[in-house]
Amino acid sequence: MPIINRIADFHEQMTAWRRDLHAHPELALQEIRTSGVVVEKLREFGVDEIVTGIAKTGVVGVIHGQSGKGGRAIGLRADMDALPIEEETGVEYASVNPGVMHACGHDGHTTMLLGAAKYLAETRNFDGTVYVIFQPAEENLAGGRIMVEEGLFERFPMQQVFGMHNWPSVPEGKFVWREGPMMAAVANIEITVTGKGSHGAHPNDGIDPIVVASQIVTALQTIVSRGIEPTEGGVVTIGHINGGHIYNVIPETVRMLGTARWFKPEVGDKLESGVRRLATGIAESFGAKAEVVFDRAYPATVNDAEATQMTLAAARAVAGEQRVEAMANPTMGGEDFAFMLQAKQGSYIMLGGARDPNEPRVHHPRYDFNDAILPIGASYWATLAEQLLARRDS
Numbered sequence: 358m359p360i361i362n363r364i365a366d367f368h369e370q371m372t373a374w375r376r377d378l379h380a381h382p383e384l385a386l387q388e389i390r391t392s393g394v395v396v397e398k399l400r401e402f403g404v405d406e407i408v409t410g411i412a413k414t415g416v417v418g419v420i421h422g423q424s425g426k427g428g429r430a431i432g433l434r435a436d437m438d439a440l441p442i443e444e445e446t447g448v449e450y451a452s453v454n455p456g457v458m459h460a461c462g463h464d465g466h467t468t469m470l471l472g473a474a475k476y477l478a479e480t481r482n483f484d485g486t487v488y489v490i491f492q493p494a495e496e497n498l499a500g501g502r503i504m505v506e507e508g509l510f511e512r513f514p515m516q517q518v519f520g521m522h523n524w525p526s527v528p529e530g531k532f533v534w535r536e537g538p539m540m541a542a543v544a545n546i547e548i549t550v551t552g553k554g555s556h557g558a559h560p561n562d563g564i565d566p567i568v569v570a571s572q573i574v575t576a577l578q579t580i581v582s583r584g585i586e587p588t589e590g591g592v593v594t595i596g597h598i599n600g601g602h603i604y605n606v607i608p609e610t611v612r613m614l615g616t617a618r619w620f621k622p623e624v625g626d627k628l629e630s631g632v633r634r635l636a637t638g639i640a641e642s643f644g645a646k647a648e649v650v651f652d653r654a655y656p657a658t659v660n661d662a663e664a665t666q667m668t669l670a671a672a673r674a675v676a677g678e679q680r681v682e683a684m685a686n687p688t689m690g691g692e693d694f695a696f697m698l699q700a701k702q703g704s705y706i707m708l709g710g711a712r713d714p715n716e717p718r719v720h721h722p723r724y725d726f727n728d729a730i731l732p733i734g735a736s737y738w739a740t741l742a743e744q745l746l747a748r749r750d751s
């Protein structure tokens with residue numbers, strides 16, 4: 358069973374939904390219009406129940422199969438939020454909200470799950486229950502964690518939960534999977550170096566935090582290269598540095614922001630202790646002071662082996678054996694579906710969207726979700742549900 362014909366029938370409709378969502382992007386936990394659109398569509402599809410207000414703007418749709426309530430249940434999750442990026446695609450349905458953009462394809466994720474919900478509510482060719490989970494705030498604010506904390510799995514008891522992300526570096530329509538760690542754990546780093554301000558012509562009167570910060574940035578590069586087992590993955594990146602205002606003034610403080618990524622908890626511990634030790638030690642050796650915040654934001658996204666096999670069967674049915682490929686290495690990107698996978702058996706899969714090899718990647722101001730994959734993703738969701746909740750009488 359490749360792309361489901363009935364879903365292919367509403368490809369044009371799904372494209373219109375996706376472009377409407379794209380034009381009206383909303384930041385994490387502010388997905389008011391977006392979740393309103395989701396609720397309106399789920400109502401129109403005739404799903405059995407719609408629950409709103411979980412993790413503020415989150416929505417869960419409940420779709421029972423032929424046998425009604427009871428029996429097995431699974432959750433299918435899509436994210437809804439956009440990013441604080443100024444869009445440069447130039448498409449006619451570009452963002453109308455300045456500085457906010459669907460640059461990660463969550464407009465496409467929401468649409469693919471809506472497409473599946475429409476089909477599942479119409480055909481009900483399964484036994485048990487499908488929960489369609491529309492999650493807010495995947496970017497930075499951990500909507501996935503909030504949903505779990507607000508009782509997602511207690512209020513909607515399910516055996517497995519599944520996630521999917523479009524991936525613009527993989528050819529259009531190809532699925533990429535991985536068992537075990539797939540995406541990295543993430544910590545946000547904030548380092549504030551406090552020295553002593555002075556006239557730029559009289560550096561001896563002060564303690565220059567810019568010089569201290571420079572030494573820290575350089576030293577941080579050795580944490581992974583010298584401190585972590587070479588075959589393990591790890592990243593420490595400083596992405597922002599800010600201090601001073603003018604040519605000839607040594608400022609009092611410098612603030613740096615960065616990110617750390619890893620898979621194994623012991624690597625995360627080493628990155629944290631390395632950042633703390635080097636920043637505070639170097640600052641102290643110059644007579645300055647460094648304050649370090651190492652905020653562990655997302656755990657690693659780890660796919661369950663059994664659940665991954667379930668996703669493979671569905672992906673192969675939709676895309677064909679040749680277009681389902683194991684991922685050679687996990688990615689250092691982070692994903693808050695990790696919180697759902699910590700609480701529930703499940704797996705996360707990537708769906709390729711590349712029209713050409715130079716396609717701008719996610720989080721790029723010229724990235725745009727590829728509408729050609731909408732029926733593929735929606736068919737994957739529907740097939741996964743029909744396979745896992747197969748009717749006993751069929």
Ligand SMILES: [Zn+2]
Nearest residue numbers: 461496719720
């Ligand atoms: Zn993203």
Ligand SMILES: [Zn+2]
Nearest residue numbers: 461462495522
């Ligand atoms: Zn994303």
